[in-house]
Every structure is written in C-alpha cells, then in structure tokens.
Amino acid sequence: MTTVPTLTLNDGRSIPQLGFGVFLVDPDETERIVSDALEAGYRHIDTAAIYRNEQGVGAAIAKSGIPRDELWITTKLWNDSHATAKAHAAIDASLEKLGLDYVDLYLTHWPTRRGDHVEAYLALEEIKAAGKARSIGVSNHTIGQLDEIIAAASSVPVINQIELHPAFAQRELRAYGAEHGIAIESWGPLGQGKYDLFGERAISSAAEAHGVSPAQVVIRWHLQSGLIVFPKSNSRERIAQNLDVFGFELTPDEMAAIDALDRGQRVGGDPLEVN
Numbered sequence: 001m002t003t004v005p006t007l008t009l010n011d012g013r014s015i016p017q018l019g020f021g022v023f024l025v026d027p028d029e030t031e032r033i034v035s036d037a038l039e040a041g042y043r044h045i046d047t048a049a050i051y052r053n054e055q056g057v058g059a060a061i062a063k064s065g066i067p068r069d070e071l072w073i074t075t076k077l078w079n080d081s082h083a084t085a086k087a088h089a090a091i092d093a094s095l096e097k098l099g100l101d102y103v104d105l106y107l108t109h110w111p112t113r114r115g116d117h118v119e120a121y122l123a124l125e126e127i128k129a130a131g132k133a134r135s136i137g138v139s140n141h142t143i144g145q146l147d148e149i150i151a152a153a154s155s156v157p158v159i160n161q162i163e164l165h166p167a168f169a170q171r172e173l174r175a176y177g178a179e180h181g182i183a184i185e186s187w188g189p190l191g192q193g194k195y196d197l198f199g200e201r202a203i204s205s206a207a208e209a210h211g212v213s214p215a216q217v218v219i220r221w222h223l224q225s226g227l228i229v230f231p232k233s234n235s236r237e238r239i240a241q242n243l244d245v246f247g248f249e250l251t252p253d254e255m256a257a258i259d260a261l262d263r264g265q266r267v268g269g270d271p272l273e274v275n
C-alpha cells in the first residue's frame, strides 16, 4: 500500500497531500470510480455538493469497509447556502448523502458577488463547533477576501483551494498562504486537459528522464512544491498511475524548468468574474 505524505494544517490536523477529485465524475459512475480509487490506495477524496455525486462517494466509502479515521473526506458549501441557517441545512444534507457523521474538511466553494464570504465562513465555524466538520477552509478566495475573513473570524481558514497548475502557478496566493499558515490545494492540477501541458518540453523531458508519464511529473511538481493535490480520472489505470509518484524525485533544475512555465493562464473561471 502506498504511503502518502501528510501536511500539518494550522489547526494541528494532518491531511494526506495526495488525494482523488471527483469534479465531473458522473453521479451514476461515482460509486464504481471512487471504489477503484480506494482500492488503489487513495484515502483522501475531494467532492462538493454542486458535483451532485456525494451519494456515490458515500456508497463507495460504506462498501470499502475502510475505518473512518483512515479517510480524509472533503466537501464544499455551494453559493446558494452561504446564509447561516442555509449552511447548517447544507452540511446536514451533505453528511446524509455521504453517510457520515462529520467531514474532515468543509470549504466555502466559491465567493459570490453578494459579498457574503465572511458570513459563509462564520457559518463554517459554527459547523465545526457542532462537530460536523473537523477542519474548515475556503476555495477560490482572493487575498482581499481572506483578509476580511481573518479580521472577522476567530480562526484562520486551514486551506484555500484554488486553480493551480504549471501555466497558472498562483505565486501571490501561495506567498500569502505561507505568511498566514493557509495551506494551498491545487484544483485542475493537470490543467483539466484543456491545454497541451504534457507536451511542454520541461515536462516531457523530465518524464523521459525518470521513465514516468508527463502526468506523474506534474503531480510530483505539485507535491514537491508543498501543495495538496487530487487529480481526477475516470480510468482505473490512470487512477493507479496518479498515485504511483513516490518512486522518483524531480531535480532542482527540473522543478525550476516547470516553474518557468507559469504564464498566468487559467483554464477555469476567474472567481472575481464568475459566480
């Protein structure tokens, strides 16, 4: 069984640095695909209410028989439920679908133009106090939004989950996170297959040098950069391949060459523009 390293969050809890994401995994296929991931050895699953597949994640967890304390399960609060009472109802609905008493991490998924990110985070603090989430954080938040949350809340979010891949390396948010103890999770870590990341010379030559796939090189770059990462795949073979990244190490020169691919190129929506 692969041993995945953990990172310690600002609340003292340890999160597996590599997991499995289920954005765009068909709800009807989710139980089978997450079962494949758990069987391959993943113990960290990243879902969200808006993915509409929490039920399949829960079914796979139940079927696996893996002890609850060996799993790290993240889900996210959607934009229509930022008001306090709605947030409480939303976590209850997510827990019921997941078949769990608590999630390991609950994130506000996306800041809205209503400017209710502080209210949403304060609701997460209540949900944590009620024992329904062990750790709480945010996703797609800007430095300004994080400043407002930190000023108003009694905790600092443990994580900001943001779009992050070699062409969009998010240096400012990473530096802010390092300064404030906010760990960074990379979503779209493989660029969602939306640009020819794997054809980049820095990546293909490192893949050749280590006898691994370009995807494995990119996942290694995230891990060696201190980021938390959960690539998604529907394929049993790629699910296994994406976890098999602990038998090689990128050299400082290879890391620098991949760092140099940053050109501020998003593949997803800008949180300041998309609601």
Ligand SMILES: NC(=O)c1ccc[n+]([C@@H]2O[C@H](COP(=O)([O-])OP(=O)(O)OC[C@H]3O[C@@H](n4cnc5c(N)ncnc54)[C@H](OP(=O)(O)O)[C@@H]3O)[C@@H](O)[C@H]2O)c1
Pocket (backbone or CB within 6 Å): 020, 021, 022, 023, 024, 046, 047, 109, 139, 140, 161, 162, 186, 187, 188, 189, 190, 191, 192, 193, 213, 215, 216, 230, 231, 232, 233, 234, 235, 238, 241, 242
């Ligand atoms: N917070 C947010 O707003 C937000 C937004 C987006 C995503 N996320 C989270 O981040 C997770 C990961 O991001 P993502 O799913 O958007 O994109 P991603 O992991 O960057 O890319 C997934 C794509 O890469 C392909 N792929 C996976 N492994 C591969 C391999 N070894 N070789 C070649 N291609 C491979 C997949 O195809 P196959 O399936 O055919 O293998 C799929 O098309 C999500 O699942 C979700 O949990 C969060």
